[in-house]
Amino acid sequence: MKTAELAGKRALVTGSTSGIGLAVAQALARAGARVMLHGSRPAADAEALRAALAAETGTAPGYLSANLADGAAARGLVEATLEAFGGLDILVNNAGIQHVAAVDAFPDENWAQMLAINVSAVFHTTKAALPGMKAQGWGRIVNIASAHGLVASPFKAPYTATKHAVVGFSKAVALEVAEQGITCNALCPGYVRTPLVDKQVVDQAKVHNLPEERVIREVILAAQPTKRFIEADEVAAFAVFLCSEAARSVTGSAQLIDGAWTAR
Template identity: 85%
Template sequence: MAVLAGRRALVTGSTSGIGLAVARALAQAGAKVMLNGSRVAADAESTRAALAAETGVEIGYTPANLADPASARGLVEATIAAFGGVDILINNAGIQHVAAVDAFPDDTWDQLLAINLSSVFHTTKAALPGMKAQGWGRIVNIASAHGLVASPFKAPYTASKHAVVGFSKAVALEVAEQGITCNALCPGYVRTPLVEKQVVDQAKVHNLPEERVIREVILAAQPTKQFVEAEEVAAYAVFLCSDAAKSVTGSAPLIDGGWTAR
């Protein structure tokens, strides 16, 4: 029997990258999955239909502007309306902007914190009452190795991910006796569209071929000199959502190729 058969999951930022890999893994484990992302409607429907055909479980899609509190809460409400509840909440949506603090645009700071951090609060707040009522729930927040260590020119991103780790620990303590777990997964560099853009930008800044940028700049701190695969993060997320991980809560497990072992 699939380990998550009958469970109902919401994954934010799940039409590409890590989020889509997590959504696919949850569906393969038997869970119904609500997708969310910023793709145009036709692309999102194509992704939804393909995943449903591939996994044979019910897959939904709901757009939401996660920078807006009402839209973030509405995403949970839409999932409840479609599936009858939310058992699993994966907060994955995030954005990045690389710049020195004194050159960082104010509006970008506000948007980054709204999506990377505040949306995690709003979706969690909306999902917890139902989880408490049924005495079971899994919350997995996709943080980052930057939730534990820092890099220059990424102060806002680092701040947001440190905050997600702290938020996850606090929520875990609040609901520890109610059958609900909350953890913050901390991947190192995963080759996603967000990271691909950084490779291109850094190649221009350093005047280096992209292959050298990957090894000497992007993966300089990652001892394996290999990107983490999105599927690795997804497999860990499925474990955290399973009954086998019922005692794993308030943790910030790393999948970082040895980055933070230095």
């Protein structure tokens, strides 16, 4: 159901063709925002996704493709959104990658790629978005981090490092723009059933030499008090709140949505 909570706001959500990113884009559009989708889908698939969102919400979403591992392309994504929408009010840095392995067996190329997409892209898009937000005296930046931005798990040292970096970056940005009508927060989900988590299940099954159903029960959700995956629409609703006027004093924070996983 469409609301007017974010009517007139212009939003860019990176990595928004599936999983958490798509759920956030849909929720922002339902709240009235005009959304720029981002991903690497074939042209026909991207147009179908854009058209479906337009039909559901009555907004006019856009779609852009950019390789976020390249800093210039990440900045260009924001610049293209500014040109298409005439400004940018909301930036959701959602795109991220994962690879599970012991540190001494972790491929160097995966480490470099994870840093580029999970951390450097957040820097580049934020840097490109801030001048316009400062000029208009309003902005919302939501960086999708992870519960691993606050705690650690074995075989996830690089992922944990990148998400800790996103949390720290979000706090520092919030301090810089605290008097300019801009908020910046890290949203830290626990295990959400997405294509990324499905890949983790496969990787963890290899690491632990277990069937996938046992990995879900005995590894991924072993310490999860609620014993269920978090739904993407739960994360999306939280993101919409952080973009709202009601959350204007919520900034510089790492907001957990993890089913009490980190409460132990």
